[in-house]
Amino acid sequence: MSMQDAATGVALWRQVADGIERGIAEGRFAAGEKLPGEMEIAETYRVNRHTVRRALATLAERGLVRAERGSGTYVETQRLAYPLRSRTRFSEIVGAGGHEPRGQLIEASDDVATRELARELGLKTGAPLVRIEALRLADRTPICVSTSWLSAERFPDAGQVFASVRSMTKLVAHYGIRDYRRSSTRITAAIADASDAARLDLALGRPVLVVDSTDVDPDGKPIVTKRSRFAAERVEFIVESD
Amino acid sequence: MSMQDAATGVALWRQVADGIERGIAEGRFAAGEKLPGEMEIAETYRVNRHTVRRALATLAERGLVRAERGSGTYVETQRLAYPLRSRTRFSEIVGAGGHEPRGQLIEASDDVATRELARELGLKTGAPLVRIEALRLADRTPICVSTSWLSAERFPDAGQVFASVRSMTKLVAHYGIRDYRRSSTRITAAIADASDAARLDLALGRPVLVVDSTDVDPDGKPIVTKRSRFAAERVEFIVESD
């Protein structure tokens, strides 16, 4: 019943690595600057220097820090600002941040609507759907994995179309829909599962922002419903009230 | 270079526990229903039964599941829906969900404005602030820990006032502010640090939703800026577009 005295089940070096990464993400360690020495880090976390070394090694492998023998260990990073508005387009948001948006089809398959999917899409339970699993990147950095569902009757061959245009905006344009908007967005967080972690190039145990959303056409008719998993360490959602 | 073949630094029993918890959170295991047997879980995760038992033991300790000897292991849970609007009041949101909102002062102290805080609050760097660290609960379940900053000149003794009224809405009402709205909200996710984990009664390694927000009065003048850490496994944010 009482709380746990430490993060049971999570290796110490992992906790140290996460702590340092958090420090970087929050700006306590600025990009380009030198981290405290291994001995100092070991003292602040009350841990052996070798444990710190292992933590730093994993961060270095992921390209977050760079060690220079005799000198110190240095930082590099930056989080992508991702506004959530009724007009939410991955390519526009990433492009506005000065990065090149990329899309990549992982898998397209046929599916049938569960009760929840049917409700979101305004269809009947069991209606034929196209399920598209896609990876989205900014430059070469994976940002999110998303699973999208569309009506198979309204969007036949959506999977093949997506494979060639690699953008949801262009996909729906192909079916004559020139504009759409976000109707609902639900956000929570979880730990990445094995396959998401692999696709996002995340260490397992890292958090993802899970976003369930539905886009509708100008008449309010549902087009597509999605579940996207964003690498939490690479994005920051901006909610604009009013 | 290559990705990690498994969640290095995270114990197997922890991965199994997280997997099951995710299954519960996503509704794959409905509340009240029976989980698969320990042997079956062990097979799906390709892991020893003892490892599964340890995973289930931690979930049971946190009240997520309940084991019944000879029969099986059963689920219990529900996530709190937390809408993010320009009118965002913890007490109203929790109350609307049929729970009793509670607030608890952890610590109040004097502080001075960093450049970021000053910008958010429309003050000068170094201006005197009151910093309030508070825990918010729904019934007896901790939901979030928040650190709030207010101008010490405009809200003298804010810490003492909060300690007695235990609500941000009532606090500002005490200074004659009858209404306010959310002006900006930024969301990301992280792993809970040791003290937040303890206050939220979270196992370390569990994710939190980190929300940075600023409230303004009807004239648009900043009142308070906050950083809140929500237990991700207990809430789900709802963003309403339009």
Place this chain on the structure above:
DNA sequence: TCAAGTTGTCTATGCTAATAGACAACTTCA
């Protein structure tokens, strides 16, 4: 009532995480 299926507890063993100390290799700065 009995067999099958479930959770609970014990013993035992190999492997990895974490600690500890020592020293080499290198950089920085006085």
Place this chain on the structure above:
DNA sequence: TGAAGTTGTCTATTAGCATAGACAACTTGA
């Protein structure tokens, strides 16, 4: 140049993770 401070590498030891097998205690349903 030299001393202080840094990262890199080695050896050794202890505690905890994970596996394995066996059996007890209990529930369920035929």
